[in-house]
Amino acid sequence: MTNPGHANKANVTVADFIQIRRGEHLPARIAGQIGKEISEGRIAPGEKLPTEHLLSKTFGVSRSVVREAIAQLRNEGLVETRQGVGAFATDVERRHSIRIEQDNLTDRASFRSLFQLRLPLEIEAAGLAALHHTVEDLTKLDETLGRMSGADKWTDQGIVADLAFHRQVAAATQNEYYLMFLGFVAERIHLAIHAARETAVLEQIVEITIAEHVAIRDAIASGDPVKARNAMRSHLIGAAQRIDLELEIF
Amino acid sequence: MTNPGHANKANVTVADFIQIRRGEHLPARIAGQIGKEISEGRIAPGEKLPTEHLLSKTFGVSRSVVREAIAQLRNEGLVETRQGVGAFATDVERRHSIRIEQDNLTDRASFRSLFQLRLPLEIEAAGLAALHHTVEDLTKLDETLGRMSGADKWTDQGIVADLAFHRQVAAATQNEYYLMFLGFVAERIHLAIHAARETAVLEQIVEITIAEHVAIRDAIASGDPVKARNAMRSHLIGAAQRIDLELEIF
């Protein structure tokens, strides 16, 4: 919308790029500026970025720095580069890595969406864990439960242990992707709650839900996937209610 | 005389379809190797990585490439660098982005794990889509179904349409994270099948499953989440069976 047609030849004004001040991690700052241009739509998807040479002159840095900045953007999926052609802003659909800006989660609707995503993953993970857990998995679960109900229950340790418990359930599935995705999602959720200064709420959750965690552990140990799923479902629904989150269950 | 860049093997004229990956972005490959070392624990968290100079000699590439690889790992949160000191591996918990190396999916067990992760997400998404879909969502679904059963059924278009269908179901949940995660996972799976040169199988899947897709669409349109979930579950289980994938269902 903002005159995207000038990337072809003799671009008059690349953008409102300002000269970089030295001091700390040049590539990251330049990547930030370019990324902002893309995120805010001033560089449309599919549009070609200025050449590295031109960018280096524009920012007043060497081409190495520009290259590293573009590499970072490419890694985040915001741009694609084609040798001999140039760098292009990508469609949102094609991004090949998942990244969640923590700021987004301050929005309650967004937070709820992430929790709603977590729900089926945790439930399925509990079921798979019931089928595939090893003796070591159970040992680790018990150890973590001990930390949760231990003397340091009211410190951050309890919260860390809660996170660790769910991570270990995911690990017990023996499925690397459950560990990867659930670890990622659960961590975002915990961080969001933490950032919202609702740690008191979290501690309360930890206290109330020790019994629920034990139930999950026992269900997994029993090897009954249905029982494990139900235990995890009850736990998560309860946890959501305790932070006034209304989920859709069916 | 020891130029490692051109120290390749003699050109083999046989049709050996092993990837030569000459244009496969050197830094990404090196980042993958180093990242693997970290993920699999051969480089412990907190441990110092070899110096850039040593790495460049080890891999036989220039320092620029190694730097770009390390920058990528830093961006993914796997390493932290301190000027004048070195690069250090970080804890797994710290990672703030998810990335799946496509190579891993050539391994059938790994591919199955990803499919097993996709299962509950797709099912839940179908249920949520039944509740939250808009008129526009249904229109897009119908349009995509038309492309699947159209004349270009046997081209890549049919496969693209299949992917688009599932993406639109995810979009119909009105939950950005379902779109983000499912789009990501489903795309990996399709790429893996494609890379395995099983496109013929995929096309067969598309043909057989048009009816199943229509059933999913109708169930979503009916607004009954349970029905939508069942339709999606049947479809995915069938799709898995058609590529000889045995999933755990409960």
Add this chain to the structure above:
DNA sequence: TCATATAAGGTTATCAGACAACCCTACAAG
């Protein structure tokens, strides 16, 4: 005229070497 081959110029990818900024350690000076 039309299709193909070739040349030219631009862009990214990689290389090589150098210097700057910064950190750590050890050792000398007080």
Add this chain to the structure above:
DNA sequence: CTTGTAGGGTTGTCTGATAACCTTATATGA
């Protein structure tokens, strides 16, 4: 014993060059 400093090592940045690749225009031959 404390302090200062010199030295070496590492990452950060710069500069210039070459290779690989793409696009476009021109030439060539039927």
